[in-house]
Amino acid sequence: MNKYEDLKIWQKAMDLVELIYELMKDMPADEIYGLTSQIKRCSISIPSNIAEGAGRNSNKQFAHFLSIANGSTTELETQILLVQRLKSCSEHKIKPILDICIEVKKMNFSLQRSLNKE
Incomplete structure (x- = not known):
């Protein structure tokens, strides 16, 4: 079992969730139960799945x-x-989120590769 709080990918994913919640404050009120809600749930899923995988009993399950x-x-x-595209938020607030998404995906692929070698 890995201590998920020590994983850099989990920490980065948690940073991403914080940025998402901050960005969603700028979304139109009529999106609160639509896109805003979906984006929040989706972002929370990332560190949650990393943590759940780290708590599993095998590298194969973790990789899954x-x-x-x-x-x-x-x-x-x-x-x-x-x-x-909908111009619901300014681009200067969106770019850092997209950059972190790319970083998290790269970290994820590297971690998966290392788990598959073991």
Whole structure:
């Protein structure tokens, strides 16, 4: 079992959730039960799946949950790109989120690769 709080990918994913919640404050009120809610749930899924995988009994299971987290990261990117296209938030607030998504995906692939070697 890995101590998930020590994983840099988990820490970065938690930073991403904080940025998402801050960004969602700027979203139109009519989106609170639509896109805003979906984006928040999606972002929370990323560190949650990393933590759940770290708590599993095998590297294979951990890699599986990292794969799910990667899917959530890609889903989040898509939703943020939609926010950008809808001009619901300024681009200077969106870019750092997209940059962290890319960073989390790179970290995820590296961690999955290392787990598959063991």
